[in-house]
Amino acid sequence: MYGIDPPVHLLHCFAFMLLTLLVRWARWPWRRRWAITTLVLYGVGTELAQAAIPGRYASVLDVAANLLGIALGVTVGRWVSSLPLDGEG
Secondary structure, X not given: OOOOOHHHHHHHHHHHHHXXXXXXXXXXXXXXXXXXXXXXXXXXXXXXXXOOOOOOOOOHHHHHXXXXXHHHHHHXXXXXXXXOOOOOO
């Protein structure tokens, strides 16, 4: 289906926000910047790969929802990290 599909785009956005938060809070030895870059490439790459599959199509709106989810994940992650711990402040 071409065009705006709010439930699907909200799902894309939420999924990439969750992935971004998980990457942000993971204790991996590589830098978060590379992890976020990898998520962006994954979000764009999956849409481009769909163009090569018969019956599927690449959607700019899906890419936008993926990128919005990553941006929200970064924002929420920074906000949560800035909150004082219990007993502080």
